[in-house]
Amino acid sequence: MAETIEKKVVKKPSEPLLSKRRKKFVIDPLSDDNPITIQVLGICSALAVTTQLKPTLVMALSVTFVMIFSSLFISLLRNLIPTRVRIIVQLAIIASLVSLVNEVLHAYAFDVYKQLSVFVGLIITNCIVMGRLEAFAMGNKPYDSMLDAFGSAMGYSWIIIAVAFFRELLGSGKLFGFAVFDTIGWSTFPTNGLMVSPVGAFIILGLIIWVQRAKMGYVEQH
Amino acid sequence: MELINIGIKSIFIENMIFAYFLGMCSYLAVSKKVSTAFGLGLAVIFVLLFTVPVNWLLDEYVLKEGALAKWMPAALGDFTEINLSFLQFIMFIATIAAMVQLVEMVIEKFSPALYGSLGIFLPLIAVNCAILGSSLFMAQRDYSLAEATVFGFGSGIGWFLAIIAISAFREKLKYSNVPDGLKGLGITMLITGLMGIAFMSFMGISI
């Protein structure tokens, strides 16, 4: 993904490629302003695929791709899009990108495509994508918007990968389909069926949120 | 019988929230008070009840392979080979956005109070994963029109039940002593997990 960004660099001598301001776009969503744990966005479609690491990784990559390019296009078109139909324009662009991802997965990663089934389509309604378009890409330059999208996508990705890591490890004793506990000779490891069921995702995510918020001292006001 | 089965399955067993995590955004954001949750839940049921059958018609008569051949006059050419399913996502989301707009106008006209309290969350129904999710599931599972309608309605009711339950919990939670980091999102997630365990006991029921 980093290569794609560099290609689109707008030459601007006054500001370095990764100035402090721009670094903030990428770093902030990783922890301080994480889209999932702090902003409470985009939990929808992602958790259902986190039973195993492999589909989760593909999902994270797909979301990153869709976010970066939808931000780029929306930002390029931001002065042309009529305000009254902007939501539907955003949806149309996201939906096209997602369809593209879906077609490519269908052709070149059929196994994962079958596993993810409808959840690729549900990237369209992932609130993070829409949220960043509305909040950032509609009012900022293309390169900045892409950085911002990249940051949010990474913030989202590491959370779902962390959830998937624990769910696959504790639920089926594997990582990327590799039987970890069998290999280290602990073949009687009691796998927890609850971890692979939806319940496991809620609980793991709840705990990750707790740890993260406790670490940074963020308290939600009622 | 099959219809009742699909209804029960979509409400309890394959609950949009507890089994598929769909519609989590608004589920978490609008569940602080029972009254708003109630309104949003109704709106979701309403939108689902209409979008799923409408999307079924779209899928059956426009998008599927050979769908156009069912009604296009043969004189215009051979449509049996045409497969427009790559447009499925765009068409579904467009229908949903249009239906949401319609619901918004209806609510604004008949219940300004509800409109006021739902505020910015109404347009968000368009990006509620539960709506798009049901349409995609419906298409993937090859339901008939009647089955699709029941499925849409059932999914809506399931979602409605889930958000009412969690908002009732959260109203009570205000008076309990939750650790700082867990306040809000964290504790809601854990409670949802526990509710999911309760809903798991419906597993395997069929008529």
Place this chain on the structure above:
Amino acid sequence: MQRSNTYIIIFSLVLTIILGGLLSLASVGLRPAQKIAEELSAKRQILSAVMEVDPNANVLPIFDERISSVVIDSEGNLIESDEKGNPVDAANVDLEKQFKLAPEERMFPVFMFHEEGDPENITAYIFAFYGNGLWDNIWGYVALETDMNTIAGAVFDHAGETPGLGARITEQQIEDRYKGKNIFNDQGELVSVDMLKSENNPPNALDEHNINGLSGATITAKGVNKMLENYFRYYLPYIEKIKGKDKKIARSLN
């Protein structure tokens, strides 16, 4: 930015045409690759009932060399063409569509695994299966040795069983439990092979017609049992025919 209605309409039209055009291009361009991916995945699954298949290998040449196929009905008669008169190919039979028909109207694909390039020298018959799991449909392929009794191998797949519980039917270790089991009892009656309720049955509880089940996924296991029993019944006339043929050959040899 407030714009006139004309601008909005033109903007929407242009956007729709561009996006639609790009998507159509992508879809048309990728369709051949998608077809191949689907075909590969299906054929890989059929082959894995009788042999170890590397998930990344191109199995198409192996499939062409070592598999021949027929399509039969529930009476065991060969079906040459569908109702429209098009020739049928076992590899293209849509099992899900057939499953929705009454058993008498279904088409059943049977694949013969033979020595390389020698269709006469069959080593196993692979039968296709389809049924209901806990959440959604399950299907699979079971291979019988030429005695039409011993299971040579099995492979299962599912649309939406619980990961880690029912979804385990796709695991090699569980599929291997079927190997060597018999579908007919000593009296020659069809009894199929059943998964028992628990995972840790004492060895003396297991005989040649049952295997250890899936703990925590009894309903999926029951679905597999029912699927196997139903479909073996549909295949029974054909199985009897093949057996009869073998007997005739055996008699003529004596």
